[in-house]
Amino acid sequence: MTALQTIDTVVVGAGHAGLAVSRLLTEAAREHVVLDRGRVGERWRTARWDSLRLLTPTWMTRLPQWQAAGDPDAFLSAGQFVRQLEEYAVSFDAPVIPGTAVTLLTAGPDGCYDLHTDHGTWRARSVVIATGPHATPIVPDGVQCAGLPVITSNRYRSPARLDRGGVLVVGASASGAQIADELARSGRDVVLAVGRHTRLPRRYRGMDIFWWLETTGRLSRTIEEMPDPDAARREPSLQLVGRAGADTVESDVDLAALQRRGVRLAGRLQQLEGKTARFSDSLPALTAEADRRMHAVLDSVDRYVARTGLTREVLAPVRPAHVPVPATPSRLDLRAEGIRTVVLATGYRPDHAWVDLPVKHADGTFRQTRGVTDAPGVYVVGQRFQHRRDSAFIDGARHDAYAVLHHLTGGAVPMAAESHAALTGEEPA
DSSP, rough: OOOEEEEEEEEESSHHHHHHHHHHOOOOOOOOEESSSSSHHHHHHHHOOOOOOOOSSSOOOEEETEOOOOOSSSSSSSSHHHHHHHHHHTTOOOOEEOOEEEEEEEOOOGEEEEEBTTTTEEEEEEEEOOOSOOOOEEEOTTEEEEEEEEEEGOOOOOOGGSSSEEEEEOOSSSSHHHHHHHHTTTTTOOOEEEOOOOOOOOOOOOOHHHHHHHHHHHHBBGGGSSHHHHHTTOOBBBOOOOTTTTTTTTGOSSSHHHTTTTOOOOOEEEEEEEEEEEEOOOOOHHHHHHHHHHHHHHHHHHHHHHHHHHHSSOOOOOOOOOOOOOOOSSETTTTTTTEEEEOOOOEEEOOHHHHHHHHOOTSSOBBBETEEEESTEEEEOOOOTTTBBBTTTHHHHHHHHHHHHHTTTTTOOOGGOOOHHHHHOOOOO
């Protein structure tokens, strides 16, 4: 395509959030295309490790007019999820144009917008950005001139594909904890540099933790309810893993479980230069804060059980064990310790440099309310805590999609029907 193409709406990104928007646009009979640099679910294909499964159970994998197939209490692999996304796209003939990278979004004439791509330009009245918040891996400032291989978590695939020897994993949220767990189970010596993290058990009182988070309303809490919205949006992901046997302690990947598997803990990485790593002495304070927040959540679950009379239907409360905090090193000679690889699981930052519109904060995140930006007709879906706590989860994107389409279509897609439609598969009233 070389000539200028005009259309009502362009959706950027063919992941779960973009497809949710496309499904609702199709229902509303709105002409649109979905542009993606790769294929449907591209990041799930190319930026995930081999054994990765969703953190959320299959029952919680929902999009507008769709519920993931399979055992509701199981956890889909990345490959299974991609295949189901493909089937979802086919089910409503989603107008996805793959292999089309948007390189620049600018204001066009007559209130329209121009999307410049590597295959020509699209002009649209409305644009929905659904590229997600996980574009660029964060490399800490203290990582300089490392004298051994350093890979980010989106490039990690399996223990067998790393150089032989021990591994320093930096970051103890979901990705770092899972990678450290997999490496330790494979027989590798692992040191885990721990920063701020969120600890919760996979199951509590006989139910998956996400069942409790949804049932007690924590996932539906909005950004307006947060005392510190910026801190809420920076909240670390849960130290959880989705795997078979999730009802046993062997499925845990919190710091206590990792220590039982031989993982050595260190404080936050401060510097990595040559083959020397230096760490802070923050581990005791970080683990104490994580435990305090965990017990606050579990206390709220217990209060909910008592208030609603569920005590006869759920198990007695058994809290996770205290995390033993060992004496941690302030400095490690990686060569002497036999460490041959560093894996950075230190999170991601968005990459919206291609958006040349006055809709961003200084840090590159979008300035928006329920997905509506300051540029009329430009929307976002799938950002961290975009409106609800679960906005960045697959399940939560459907709520933001309904809100955006309600605004974009002038009410033709009603927000009030969002949860009912997503759960039952019925058309919005």
